[in-house]
Amino acid sequence: MKDAKPPTNKGGLNAEIQSRIGHQLRAMYDDVVRQGVPDRFADLIRKLDASEAGDSQISNAGDFKKDGRD
Numbered sequence: 001m002k003d004a005k006p007p008t009n010k011g012g013l014n015a016e017i018q019s020r021i022g023h024q025l026r027a028m029y030d031d032v033v034r035q036g037v038p039d040r041f042a043d044l045i046r047k048l049d050a051s052e053a054g055d056s057q058i059s060n061a062g063d064f065k066k067d068g069r070d
Contacts, residue, residue, distance in 0.1 A: 013021075037045075
């Protein structure tokens with residue numbers, strides 16, 4: 001009689017191990033998501049967004065021609 005082995009995928013991990021790893025990864029990810037974005041990162045993102053909005057307004061204002069002054 002052959003020993004019954006749980007089915008494995010090409011990576012060699014059986015379904016039970018994959019499931020445990022999945023649950024642990026989800027728990028870790030959920031913990032990170034709950035922590036939120038630090039205030040300093042949120043401020044930096046707001047500044048970058050404002051900068052991009054300003055650049056967008058300038059580029060939409062029309063073609064600027066150089067007048068020879070740099």
